[in-house]
Each structure stands twice: as C-alpha cells, then as structure tokens.
Amino acid sequence: MKKILCLFGAVALMLTSCSSDDDKTSSEENVVLLPKTEKYTYATNPQENSIVTYSYDGNKIVSLTYNTGEKTVFTYTENLITKAVYTETYEGAMRIFTTTFTYDNGKLKSSFQVGSANSLNKRRTYTYNANGTISTVTVLINPTTQLETQDSSSTLTLDASGNIVKAEFNDLTTIIEYDTKNNPFRNVLGFTSLLDSDIFDKDVNSVNNIAKVIEKSGAVIEGTTTYTNSYNSDNYLIKSVSGNETYEYTY
Incomplete structure (x- = not known):
C-alpha cells in the first residue's frame, strides 16, 4: 500500500490538503476484514466445488465448515493456534484428524497430526x-x-512481510510471487504464524495473495501457474482465478 503522505501539520490542513486517493489509502490501512465465506469452483470437475463458512470470536477463528460436511475446529493459546481438529465422513465412517502446534518465542516449532485408525501420524519440525x-x-x-x-524435507525462504517466496525440496524448487494486496485471512490471529501448514486448506499462510507460482527442477522451469486476482475497495481479495479454478470471498 502507499504510505500516507500527509504526516505533519494541523488536522484541518491534513483534511484539506491530502488528496482523495491518500485519504482512501489511509482508510484502507485501518480496515480490518475477516472472510465469511469462500466459494471454490472447479470448472472441469464440478464435483469438487465447495463453499466454506468461517466463524470467529473476535479475530480468533473458531471453525471452518464445508457445505459438504467437513469441519475444522480451532483452539488457541493466547493469540496462537495450538490445535485444529478436522472431521469428515469417508466411506460412511467418521474420520478425525487432530493437529497440535508448538511454538518457540512465537515462531512455529512443530506440528503433529494424529489421524483415525489405520492412518499414519505426521510430525513436522521447523528449524530457523x-x-x-x-x-x-x-x-x-x-x-x-x-x-x-522421513517423508520429506525442505528449506523455506521468506520475504520481509513473512510470505514464503521459495521452497526447496532436494533438486525441486517452488518460487512464489505475490501481489501487494490483503490476503483474506491476514487478520485472523495466528494465521500467518502457521507458515506452510495446510489446516486452512491453503498452500501457504501468507499476508499477501499469490500471483504466480514457478516450479523448477534444477535450472529447468517445469511449469508456471498464474493467478488473476480481483479486490474490493479496501484492497482485500474477493476473487482469484487460475486456469479452471476460481476462489471467491465474502466479508
């Protein structure tokens, strides 16, 4: 976002001298929005379409509920998410996956997922x-x-905003480019601290929105995915289109 230019002077002078664009930017920077719903549309596989509804206690997310029946319920310790319980019905039976998170001075240290019977547990550790x-x-x-x-290992590189801009897996590298607008979940307490956790059904938990993803094997580019993003008047994402997939948000 643009920095506010009218920093000095009397209030009356600020109100009259700052341009309308700067006034709008100022108000945008102070707007705190939380997503109410996310609509996912897969044009070539409509059976994958879904709508997610989010509920909150202030800026803390309480749950996300899919119209197809799946649900995730969150637990906080102070302002950090420390547990997420995901439930789904699979082949007529209820399955539950519980993920717990630990932190060190506010930085994600580990995640541990325990599944239903016959499923493998999964632990991921983070070293800074x-x-x-x-x-x-x-x-x-x-x-x-x-x-x-051991299932996998990676090295993550973050930008100054805390967005993951590069993930390296052995000889494979994913490069992620972002816009400068607001991710729908950026105001959800604890969201960005989860880094690459997928409990929000996202590839990364970023401040800004993904604009392009480049997949490389060594120096060879294997694929590039671009996103066409649309925003509301407060610069929050309301629609993202990539190929046959579309995400739409309400606030």
Missing part, C-alpha cells in the same frame, strides 16, 4: 537458520509400531 531460511523435516509415524519414516 542463521541466514534467515527455515528448514523443515516431515516424518510419518506408524501408530502401532511407532516406526518413523
């Missing part, structure tokens, strides 16, 4: 490196034998 990157290791755990198998 001296160069500013974050290393992650994901381990799958057999709930019966407790045998651990």
